[in-house]
Amino acid sequence: MKAAFGRTVREGGREERGGHWVEGVPWSLSELGGLTSSASSSTSSSTSSSSSSSSSSSSSSSSSSSSSPSSSSSSSSPSTTTAGVIKASGGLTSIFFGGGTPSLTPPHLLRLLLKEIEDLFGVSDGAEVSMEMDPGTFDEERLEAFLACGINRVSVGVQSFNQTLLSAAGRAHNRDEVRAALDLLRKPRKRARLNFSLDLISGLPFQSLEQWEESLREAIAVCPPHISLYDLQVEPGTAFGRWYGKGEGEGNSTHEASSSFSSTSTSSSSSSSLPPSLSSPSPLPPEESTASMYVRASALLQEAGYDHYEVSNYAKPGFQCRHNRVYWEGVPFLALGMGAASYLDWHRFSRPRSLFNYTMWVHELEQEGWRKASGLEEAQKEMSKLQWQLDRLEDLLMVGLRLKEGVELYTLAQQTGMEGGWERGRAAQVVLACEQAVERFISMGAVVLEKGGGGGGSRRTRVVLTDPMGFLLSNEIIAEIFAAVEILFEGWEEGDKGGTEGGRKESTTTTR
Numbered sequence: 101m102k103a104a105f106g107r108t109v110r111e112g113g114r115e116e117r118g119g120h121w122v123e124g125v126p127w128s129l130s131e132l133g134g135l136t137s138s139a140s141s142s143t144s145s146s147t148s149s150s151s152s153s154s155s156s157s158s159s160s161s162s163s164s165s166s167s168s169p170s171s172s173s174s175s176s177s178p179s180t181t182t183a184g185v186i187k188a189s190g191g192l193t194s195i196f197f198g199g200g201t202p203s204l205t206p207p208h209l210l211r212l213l214l215k216e217i218e219d220l221f222g223v224s225d226g227a228e229v230s231m232e233m234d235p236g237t238f239d240e241e242r243l244e245a246f247l248a249c250g251i252n253r254v255s256v257g258v259q260s261f262n263q264t265l266l267s268a269a270g271r272a273h274n275r276d277e278v279r280a281a282l283d284l285l286r287k288p289r290k291r292a293r294l295n296f297s298l299d300l301i302s303g304l305p306f307q308s309l310e311q312w313e314e315s316l317r318e319a320i321a322v323c324p325p326h327i328s329l330y331d332l333q334v335e336p337g338t339a340f341g342r343w344y345g346k347g348e349g350e351g352n353s354t355h356e357a358s359s360s361f362s363s364t365s366t367s368s369s370s371s372s373s374l375p376p377s378l379s380s381p382s383p384l385p386p387e388e389s390t391a392s393m394y395v396r397a398s399a400l401l402q403e404a405g406y407d408h409y410e411v412s413n414y415a416k417p418g419f420q421c422r423h424n425r426v427y428w429e430g431v432p433f434l435a436l437g438m439g440a441a442s443y444l445d446w447h448r449f450s451r452p453r454s455l456f457n458y459t460m461w462v463h464e465l466e467q468e469g470w471r472k473a474s475g476l477e478e479a480q481k482e483m484s485k486l487q488w489q490l491d492r493l494e495d496l497l498m499v500g501l502r503l504k505e506g507v508e509l510y511t512l513a514q515q516t517g518m519e520g521g522w523e524r525g526r527a528a529q530v531v532l533a534c535e536q537a538v539e540r541f542i543s544m545g546a547v548v549l550e551k552g553g554g555g556g557g558s559r560r561t562r563v564v565l566t567d568p569m570g571f572l573l574s575n576e577i578i579a580e581i582f583a584a585v586e587i588l589f590e591g592w593e594e595g596d597k598g599g600t601e602g603g604r605k606e607s608t609t610t611t612r
Contacts, residue, residue: 191222194423203233207245236277297326325419506564537584
């Protein structure tokens with residue numbers, strides 16, 4: 101899960117962000133109790149969990165190299181399960197502490213959270229237990245304390261090896277702290293080698309392709325089992341949004357940005373002076389440059405032996421992130437904490453981001469139960485069966501196409517309930533609509549269709565986005581597919597209202 105205990109670097113120092121984590125822990129424990137007193141859910145017997153000073157649980161038993169998707173219920177009414185059922189089936193297979201700066205959490209509080217999670221859900225042997233850590237927030241003693249609690253995988257937010265770029269991005273850590281953190285993670289231990297991932301960000305202010313390639317080569321030299329690469333997204337309301345937002349009248353000046361950068365510079369052996377390109381309308385690299393960064397990263401990392409298994413993620417053999425695959429495979433997961441997002445009963449729900457609103461929501465959860473507090477009850481009343489099927493199908497397409505193996509269309513349609521009788525015909529129409537939607541991308545070399553036969557006259561077609569072209573165009577490709585299936589579903593909806601679908605009339609509501 102990606103729970104958000106803490107604020108961005110710009111909105112508070114390390115101590116402040118750590119304080120938000122500490123304040124949130126008791127309420128996460130209360131939420132845990134509220135969730136388990138009502139029915140939590142999963143659509144299979146597998147379980148995977150993620151967490152951030154909170155925890156998320158979903159089922160998915162798999163190897164660390166590539167966790168296979170849990171066998172999702174193919175009916176339109178997902179089964180429910182309690183914490184006891186998850187525990188009886190072997191417990192959680194992954195737990196993730198992320199969002200904010202979880203490495204600022206006192207180890208004794210982390211131990212308390214993990215014990216509560218294990219007591220309620222159970223934790224399977226060999227479970228992946230990850231924690232996000234920022235350079236400069238932990239030393240050897242603190243790291244060892246976290247490992248003693250049960251952490252066995254670390255995701256370290258390096259972002260860049262270039263001090264100028266770290267300062268320009270407003271990061272709280274510096275290059276020296278990056279090096280110190282990586283040295284600690286690579287240090288030989290009595291236990292097996294620590295599994296860790298390294299995060300880098302492209303598209304930073306003033307970043308050049310040469311600087312990006314330099315950071316990539318430094319990352320490769322460290323030889324982490326896993327590397328995640330993200331393109332900087334400027335969102336309204338964030339520090340970057342205020343600095344570079346258009347039409348807002350605030351923070352658009354590069355001089356203001358320069359002043360902000362200077363106030364956050366940290367000492368390092370590398371120069372922290374800003375580039376002299378302040379006359380530029382925006383210090384952010386153009387889209388063409390960030391696309392080149394993506395292409396170069398894919399080539400360099402694969403040459404170095406990393407498998408580009410997902411749009412933003414690379415791994416050495418056997419080190420794909422099990423918890424991340426839960427997200428991309430559409431497996432349910434439970435999250436706890438401020439801003440944390442869960443995916444249960446095919447329903448995505450994010451908790452309030454402020455501590456006050458979150459505590460109020462926890463009270464509501466304890467009194468009303470999960471289905472009402474999460475909005476699931478209301479959503480089920482308002483959505484027709486076809487609306488639910490479309491929502492589920494688009495969700496599976498959106499996350500599944502991020503994986504290098506792509507998605508098998510007929511199977512996805514079946515997972516929305518199109519598997520029996522006359523609905524098989526609708527599943528076949530979904531396959532055909534998706535095939536037609538990606539035709540122009542096939543000629544561009546961005547999509548590959550892998551076709552095969554299936555039982556009952558079904559068409560087995562797997563849609564795979566190519567690397568790097570397909571991944572770069574993924575948003576456009578997915579939007580085209582969505583448009584095609586939405587037209588299809590609109591036609592069915594009209595037909596069902598008139599009772600004309602194949603001479604059959606079905607109810608437009610479903611209990612899930």
